[in-house]
Amino acid sequence: MDKQRQYERVFNHFDEDGDGRISALELQNCIGSLIGAPMSMAECVAAVEMMDSDGDGLVSMEEFVRMVEGGGEEERVKELKEAFKMxxxxxxxxxxxxxxxxxxxxxxxxxxxxxxxxxxxxxxxxxxxxxxxxxxxxxxxxxxx
Missing domain, CATH: 1.10.238.10 (EF-hand)
Structure with missing residues (x-):
């Protein structure tokens, strides 16, 4: 299986409602079931904000792949600084x-x-x-x- 298909499979697992975006609630539900220990909603909101480059409050497939591949470290630091300011x-x-x-x-x-x-x-x-x-x-x- 190629890398893109693997990313899509994982992304779709997080995207419970199939709308092509991962919300903080979907992230919280999936992480909780995967690791057996829930993340707080605040942690999930902050994680989504960190990955969300277009500011819509959700994580698209493109944003997800960028995060998984570790690309854009400079962009990630910028996004973290914005979250920190909040x-x-x-x-x-x-x-x-x-x-x-x-x-x-x-x-x-x-x-x-x-x-x-x-x-x-x-x-x-x-x-x-x-x-x-x-x-x-x-x-x-x-x-x-």
Whole structure:
């Protein structure tokens, strides 16, 4: 089986409703069934945002292949920076604080306590300062994709 057909097969597995696009919910459902541990909706939304180059909130076959092949690393970093900005408390501060994470998760429809947000940050807070810098955010996003 050629590579393109393999990509299509995997893509179609994620695309539950067959509309040619993968939504955050479809990603969450598929990842949960594949690895047996669910990703949070916020993680799925962020993953879709990272892959979504046309800004429609969904992942097309083309975007999926680009992500799988690892092409466009520069573009991926740019997209991650955009996602990171959404979570910053004060635009341009360079950090995601527990309060800003809580606020963004609420906007995404996922209510979490401040303590939950501190714990989520602590998992990827490599220097122990209680906030996520961009490099720590990149690590978090690559571990959830």
């Amino acid at each position: 979570y910053e408390m004060d635009e341009g501060c360079g950090f995601i604080h527990p309060k800003s994470l809580k606020r963004m998760l609420s906007r995404l429809g996922e209510s979490r306590s401040l303590g939950d947000c501190r714990n989520m940050i602590a998992r990827f807070d490599l220097n122990g300062d209680g906030v996520l810098c961009f490099d720590e955010f990149k690590i978090m996003m690559s571990s959830s994709s």
